[in-house]
Amino acid sequence: MRKKAKAVPEWLNSPLWSTPPLASTPADPFGTDFSPPPAPSPKPSPSVPPPPMREQAVDSYAGRGGEIREEDGAGAALRAHLLADFKAALSKKVVNMGELRRLACLGVPDGGGTDVRPLVWKLLLGYLPTERSLWPYELEKKRSQYSAYKDEFLLNPSEKLRRIEESKLSRKKELTGERNGLLPRSEVTNEEHPLSFGKSSLWNQYFQESEILEQIDRDVKRTHPDKSFFSAKSNQESLRRILIIFSRLYPSVRYVQGLNEVLAPLFYVLKNDLDTSNSTSAEADTFFCFVELISGFKNNYCKHLDNSRVGIRSILSKLSQLLKKHDEELWRHMEVITKVYPQYYAFRWITLLLTMEFSFNVCIHIWDAMLGDPEGPPDTLLRICCAMLILVRKRLLVGDFTANIQLLQHYPQTNIDHLLHIANRLRGTMPS
Structure with missing residues (x-):
């Protein structure tokens, strides 16, 4: 006897959680602006509580990238109240x-001459106690440490060897009491020669890493070319230095293409911290926050762990x-009928933390919830990814392999209120 499919929760069938098919091609996910679609005409089922009004107002504000309009009186008032909190x-x-x-998780307000997000993120990531x-x-300790990292990891071999030689000479003078005289001619050892293939040779290590350095250079230049902030030479150099260090x-991860995103x-x-004492040290602060963030996802970037129970394949599973x-009907249509497996669309979602699926401003707002969620960023990210599927379930259920792949690889504009609310409904149900 054929097994009956698991019933779909009633709240999934509400039109509130289904994005209607678009008549035109979905907008470019790199768009700099985001406007939520108009509210659907059918009223939601009474069994489906709408997102909290406070959350709606904050999300609507953040979704427009910080633009405040006169008609946003209620939203601006709630935003001011949240900022005070x-x-x-x-x-x-x-x-x-x-x-x-x-x-x-309600959304970090910004703009209006005050921005608490830099400090909030530093605390949520554990960078600050x-x-x-x-x-x-x-802050002083970490920034000093980053300065030492730059001296250690960014100097070319000739400069490193010169400093080592100067240090040796200085110590020798201190021991012998020499104060004047000609500088002694130093001999270049085999390990210090630019053509040396020795494992401990600084030059050999430098040339072996040249491919990674070139990849970092290419990726940094391709980072959000539509935003003037990332086109600035000084900011590109900061990104480059952080990724190289x-x-x-961290040689177990090294650099994986896409970490720039x-x-x-x-x-x-x-x-963009309004406190100049922090913005001038943003490179150092960002480095340590980046390390904290990646530490929770590091197994996703280790190729030798891909097929292990902690690697990216396990996460996709x-x-x-x-x-x-939560939606066996949709799962069956996706993976049994149309053969659209998570690795075809969710690999990028997970490894790039949704940075390529939504506009930049919306992505920052999603990160507010992801970093703030008590379940931690990795589990929260999976719930958001699952919510993304549920939100477009009606379109997926009528689509074939090609249509569904195109839809999920070019995710449509959607109401982030709804997305995060669905993700919240999935809380506490993560597979072990």
């Missing part, structure tokens, strides 16, 4: 992270299981 939470001697996470009195010490400091939102937010648990 953030300031109160951040002004405490010891920041209550539970409260801060709750506020971040919860005790305010420790912030100056931690990261690749050398993950780095971009962090650097943009921290560099979890997404499949999550969809099956």
